[in-house]
Amino acid sequence: MKMTTITKVGMATVLAVVMAGCSSWDGMSKRQKGAVTGAGLGGVAGAVITNGGVLGTVGGAAIGGVIGDQIGKNR
Numbered sequence: 012m013k014m015t016t017i018t019k020v021g022m023a024t025v026l027a028v029v030m031a032g033c034s035s036w037d038g039m040s041k042r043q044k045g046a047v048t049g050a051g052l053g054g055v056a057g058a059v060i061t062n063g064g065v066l067g068t069v070g071g072a073a074i075g076g077v078i079g080d081q082i083g084k085n086r
Contacts, residue, residue, distance in 0.1 A: 019063040020055055027051030042083035049079020 030051070039047070053075015054068050061067025 016059060016062065019058050023055045023058045023068065024051075027054065040083070042080055045079035045081075045083025046076045047079070049082070050076035053078070 027050075030047070050072045054072035056075070057067040057069070057071020058064075060071070
């Protein structure tokens with residue numbers, strides 16, 4: 012069964028929201044919040060760019076997490 016890009020993006024977004032909801036958001040530092048947000052956005056972007064490829068999704072999440080961490084450090 013072939014999934015459309017919209018479905019993949021929707022699933023990645025739901026996964027990011029669920030993961031963020033499971034964590035203790037209030038007890039996190041700005042740097043940690045930036046890393047979580049960056050990983051979620053990076054994963055979605057990686058999924059869209061690679062048409063749902065696992066490597067692209069995981070790679071995008073990893074890169075997004077690092078970028079979000081660095082941005083959160085400067086706040």
